[in-house]
Amino acid sequence: MAAYSYVALDEHGKKKKGALEADSARQVRQQLRDKDWYVESVELSTKARKQSNGLYILLGPKLSVADLSLVTRQLSTLVGSGMPLEECLRAAAEQSEKVKVRNIMLSVRSKVLEGYSLAKALEEYPRAFPILYRATVSAGEHSGHLDDVMDRLADYMEEQQAINAQVLNASIYPAILSIIAIGIVILLLNTVVPEIVGVFVNSGAELPGPTRALLKISEAIQAHWGKGLIFTLFVIISLIIFNKNPSRRIRTHRLYLKLPLVARISKGFNTSRFVGTIAMLSSSGVPLVEAMRIATQVVTNLEIQKRVATAAIKVSEGGSLYKALKEAGYFRPMMLHMIGSGEASGELDTMLQKTADAETKSIQILISSILSLFEPLMILVMGVIVLIIVLAIVLPMLTMNTLAG
Secondary structure (H helix, E strand, O other), X not given: OEEEEEEEEOOOOOEEXXXXXXXXXXXXXXXXXXXXXXXXXXXXXXHHHHOOHHHHHHHOOOOOHHHHHHHHHHHHHHHHOOOOHHHHHHHHHHHOOOHHHHHHHHHHHHHHHOOOOHHHHHOOOOOOOOHHHXXXXXXXXXXOOHHHHHHHHHHHHHHHHHXXXXXXXXXXXXXXXXXXXXXXXXXXXXXXXXXXXXXXXXXXXXXXXXXXHHHHHHHHHXXXXXXXXXXXXXXHHHHHHHOOOHHHHHHHHHHHOOOOOHHHHHHHHHHHHHHHHHHHHHHOOOOHHHHHHHHHOOOOOHHHHHHHHHHHHHHHOOOOHHHHHHHHOOOOHHHHHHHHHHHHHOOXXXXXXXXXXXXXXXXXXXXXXXXXXXXXXXXXXXXXXXXXXXXXXXXXXXXXXXXXX
């Protein structure tokens, strides 16, 4: 049996999309007709795989962290209950409300029914199931403890989702505040200031220095806002194009590692993610060197990625993990001491996880502190700007009153 995606109209004329398992497209059409539905299209949900591998990796279906976390938790629960794997995959597909997720899970189930291992079946969707995910599943299948490994993987995915959600939620309010503040200043400079100051200009009175400066800024914004917008877009597009080349992008990433605060966040985020991934893979049965090679791919900073890849080579040649990471740099002394202690005591997996958790919490606290300081800072900056605008408007009034007196 194979998975087919369909588009049909129900008995009320409402369009329906979904996926069904059947031996042929004809059988799917018959199932839909039995419901009195009008079938618009039926096709193999694996059709996209007929494209070239490189193009499929770029354009194939992708699951969000939230969707992948939910599916993983469902599979963990179902596999742990003792159900056959193909039934677990079917149940996970039926529980999903999203057509894309259902199609993917049913297609994976079809490959499993053909005799493929779960890890091999997941390879059909490289964008939906990253190499970290597939390697962990493969380790669980080989060790015979797939339920435990899936449970550990579900915890890992949920932790990543929680971190992403925390950073996003903490960033929303400062972003909205910044947009509103900039909008208010632009509105004042384009409408209120020219109207009020224009009255004093028409009276022939000499304007104070702050008022003249504000008027020039207002005129410049009105005259050149289009050019400014085009220039800003040009700079953004140029930076995107510049960073498309890995050899140039690594220079940008090196710059990140030299900037205050940005360097601390980038180092902490990447090193904690690298160490945490090794801990999860190693405790699931993946050999340490292989775990390091896979974990290298979750490091987003290319300079740090290059260093940890070299560290993996040194460990494969017989070196210790502590020494290899110390030579790589970018790992904080506390992390290195904990890893060295884990190697010496034979509890490396546990110590790696503790190290990753401690560094992740440290970065979360730092980001929360920065964002909490951003709000009063924006209010202070807005207050200063509004004060300058008010003074530029009030000063001419005071001058005219003095002359009238």
